[in-house]
Amino acid sequence: MEIFKYMKEYDYEQLVFCQDEESGLKAIIAIHDTTLGPALGGTRMWTYASEDEAIEDALRLSKGMTYKNAAAGLNLGGGKTVIIGDPKTEKNEEMFRAFGRYIQGLNGRYITAEDVGTTVHDMDTIHEETDYVTGISPAFGSSGNPSPVTAYGVYRGMKAAAMEAFGSDSLEGKVIAVQGVGNVAYNLCKHLHEEGAQLIVTDINKEAVNRAVENFGAKAVETEEIYAVDCDIYAPCALGATINDDTIPQIKAKVIAGAANNQLKEARHGDIIHEMGIVYTPDYVINAGGVINVADELYGYNYDRAMKRVEGLYDTCTRVFEIARRDNIPTYMAADRMAEERIEKMRKTKSTFIQNEHHILSRR
Numbered sequence: 001m002e003i004f005k006y007m008k009e010y011d012y013e014q015l016v017f018c019q020d021e022e023s024g025l026k027a028i029i030a031i032h033d034t035t036l037g038p039a040l041g042g043t044r045m046w047t048y049a050s051e052d053e054a055i056e057d058a059l060r061l062s063k064g065m066t067y068k069n070a071a072a073g074l075n076l077g078g079g080k081t082v083i084i085g086d087p088k089t090e091k092n093e094e095m096f097r098a099f100g101r102y103i104q105g106l107n108g109r110y111i112t113a114e115d116v117g118t119t120v121h122d123m124d125t126i127h128e129e130t131d132y133v134t135g136i137s138p139a140f141g142s143s144g145n146p147s148p149v150t151a152y153g154v155y156r157g158m159k160a161a162a163m164e165a166f167g168s169d170s171l172e173g174k175v176i177a178v179q180g181v182g183n184v185a186y187n188l189c190k191h192l193h194e195e196g197a198q199l200i201v202t203d204i205n206k207e208a209v210n211r212a213v214e215n216f217g218a219k220a221v222e223t224e225e226i227y228a229v230d231c232d233i234y235a236p237c238a239l240g241a242t243i244n245d246d247t248i249p250q251i252k253a254k255v256i257a258g259a260a261n262n263q264l265k266e267a268r269h270g271d272i273i274h275e276m277g278i279v280y281t282p283d284y285v286i287n288a289g290g291v292i293n294v295a296d297e298l299y300g301y302n303y304d305r306a307m308k309r310v311e312g313l314y315d316t317c318t319r320v321f322e323i324a325r326r327d328n329i330p331t332y333m334a335a336d337r338m339a340e341e342r343i344e345k346m347r348k349t350k351s352t353f354i355q356n357e358h359h360i361l362s363r364r
C-alpha cells in the first residue's frame, strides 16, 4: 500500500503506529481532520488478514468520523484506532495501558472511545494512563457504553426515513430486517418491538439471534437470506460493505437504515440504490448517537442534554433527504455535502490570524 499517496488523496493529517512487544500491542491511530476540533473516534479490535487491511480500515473509519462528527454538529474532528488482534483471546491489561500512553502522547489531538471489539472495561484501563478517553464507567461521571444511545439515534433516523419513504413515521406493522443483533441492534430491536414493528433477524452468533427471537418475537433467517426477505426496511447493523453488487439485486426494502459504519461497498452503490428509489439513510448520519453521547463528556456528562441532541438525529436525517431532493443527488452525497460545507466554512474562519501570545513579541 502506498500510504502517503492514499493520505494525500483524502487529505489525512496523521497516522501513528503503536507497538509494544511485551503486551502484543499493534495499534494504528489515524487522524483524518482536526479542522473542527480534536479528533474523536473509537478503537476497534479485529483480526485483520494483513497489516495493509488494518491500515486501510483505520484510514477509512477515521475519515468517516470526520464526516460523522461534522454532520452531527459536533466541534470535533475525525480519528479512529484499530488494534490488530482477536478481541476474544488476545486482550490484556498491559496492552490497553500501553495504548493509553500512546494516546496521552498525542496530547489531546485524539480522543478515543469504544468500537467493535472493545468495551467499557477496556476504556477504563486506557483511562489509567490518559484522560483522552470517553465511554468509561459511569462511576467516573462518564457516559458508559454508547451502544444503547447509538440504537436510539438509529431508531430516530429510521423514523425520519419512514416519513420520507411512506409518508408516515410510524413503524407500527412495518417489517424490518435486522442484520447483526449485537450491542446496538439488540437495543434497536427493543425500540422497534415496542412500537409494534415485525422483526426479521440474522446473526452469525446464534445466542444473539435467540435473544431477539425470545424477547421480541423476531423471526430468524440464515445470514445470507437477510437481503432477500420481504420487508419494508433493511437495517444493516453488523459490519460494513453489505450494500454491494451481490446484495443490491436481492433487496426488496424501500428503506435502508442501520447502525453499521461504511455500509456502501463503493460510492457507486449509493447511486444504484438511489436510482432504484430506495431511501438510504447515510450510515454516519444515522449512527452518530454514540459519538454525540460520548462527546457530551467534554462538557461534564449530562444524560438529558445528550439524549435531546440524539433525538435531533430525526431532523438531521430529514435535512439530508431535503438536500438530496433539492439538488437531485443521492442521499450519501447530500450528507457529504452537508458535512463538507460545515468543515469548509470553519476552515476559512480559522484562517483568520488570532494572537495566541505564543511568541515573545506579545510579552515585551
Ligand SMILES: NC(=O)c1ccc[n+]([C@@H]2O[C@H](COP(=O)([O-])OP(=O)(O)OC[C@H]3O[C@@H](n4cnc5c(N)ncnc54)[C@H](O)[C@@H]3O)[C@@H](O)[C@H]2O)c1
Pocket (backbone or CB within 6 Å): 115, 116, 117, 146, 147, 148, 150, 179, 180, 181, 182, 183, 184, 185, 202, 203, 204, 205, 208, 223, 237, 238, 239, 240, 259, 260, 261, 287, 288, 290, 291
Ligand atoms: N456501538 C456503537 O455505539 C456504534 C456506534 C456507531 C456505529 N456502530 C457500528 O454499528 C455496527 C454494530 O456495532 P455493535 O457495537 O453493535 O457491534 P457488535 O459486535 O456488538 O454487533 C455486531 C453483530 O454483528 C454480528 N455479525 C458479524 N458479522 C455478521 C454477518 N456477516 N452476518 C450477520 N451478523 C454478523 C456479530 O455476531 C454481532 O452480534 C458496527 O458496524 C459498528 O461500527 C456502533
Ligand SMILES: CC(C)C[C@H](N)C(=O)O
Pocket (backbone or CB within 6 Å): 040, 041, 042, 068, 112, 113, 114, 115, 116, 135, 146, 261, 287, 288, 290, 291, 294
Ligand atoms: C465514539 C464512538 C462511540 C464511536 C463509535 N464506535 C462510532 O463509530 O461512531
